[in-house]
Amino acid sequence: MLSLGYPLENEIEINGNIYPVDMSYDNIIRLFDLLEDKDIDSLSKVFIGMTMLLDCNVLEEDESCDEETLISAFLTIRTEFIIEESNVEEPKDLKGNPLPQPKSKETYSLKHDADYIYASFIQAYGIDLIEVRGELDWRKFNALLQGLPSDTKFKEVVEIRQRPFEKGKGTQDSNRSLAKLKNTYALPGQNVEVGE
Secondary structure, three states: OOOOOOOOOOEEEEOOEEEEOOOEHHHHHHHHHHHHOOOOOHHHHHHHHHHHHHOOOHHHHOOOOOHHHHHHHHHHHHHHHHOOOOOOOOOEOOOOOEOOOOOOOOOOOOOOOHHHHHHHHHHHHOOOOOOOOOOOEHHHHHHHHHOOOOOOHHHHHHHHHHOOOOOOOOOHHHHHHHHHHHHHOOOOOOOOOOOO
16 A cells, blocks of 8 residues: 555565565566466466565575465565555445445456556656556556546546446437447456446
8 A cells, every 4th residue: 555654665574584575567467467367376376476576486595485474475465565455344234244245347457458558647647657667666556547637548448437328218329329438448258238
């Protein structure tokens, strides 16, 4: 999480050794790609991910670092540096069972919306994301991404994906136009029909 009052944490301690963590936005995006790869088993993802994050092979450098320690360190980096955990508790019924939640549709993809994100960063901030690879911290990138103005292409596309269909008489033509727009900007696997 980004803090304006404190420096960004970019180190982790494993078995008494301090390792710098590569938190550059492009490295974290490659980490997300790794984690989504269905052809790589979970334990291998941890080993590869830690090599990417720490820019070294911890197991070779620290012989006392076993699988459990490495998995714990990976989860620590993920929760403390990369993914902000929500403080909102999921709703529960009177017996304490989780209530069903509506399916949330993905509104953007770092991979599939890369062109829109790139163009929007140049438009809004004058930042060429290609030129700042390896330099721009993931937490800064994420804050800038969330704060993009509504007149950027990325925000326009996300707004189209989230825009609800109109209800009532005489809305069929505008809903057809919206469905066409939604399908133009749909993420892979998302097909929209009028009234969804």
